[in-house]
Amino acid sequence: MSLWICPICGKQVSIRHYDPTDFEDDISIILKRGLGRGMGFEVVDRYSLLDGSDPDLLNLISDRIAIIYDLLYEDEENNINNKELFEIEDDEDINELEEEVSE
16 A cells, blocks of 8 residues: 655545545634544534634644645756756857857
């Protein structure tokens, strides 16, 4: 069995059962209360964290997601920057060649 670890919460999830298309595009807070020993829990309240009710928790999650975003797209940004650098160098070389040829 192959598992991956969520970089936000640390939960291990089976790759076979991971389907993010079913996920909500929200960060929900769910309040539960116990029903007694061995009786389970019931949902008391559910609300969106995006409504600003807990800015400290939202900032923690936001900072973590920013780190993950940077990890995922760091190589792409470096590749784009390198391409831009090489394009500039290539253009400079062409200009130097044109000057040498014209002299």
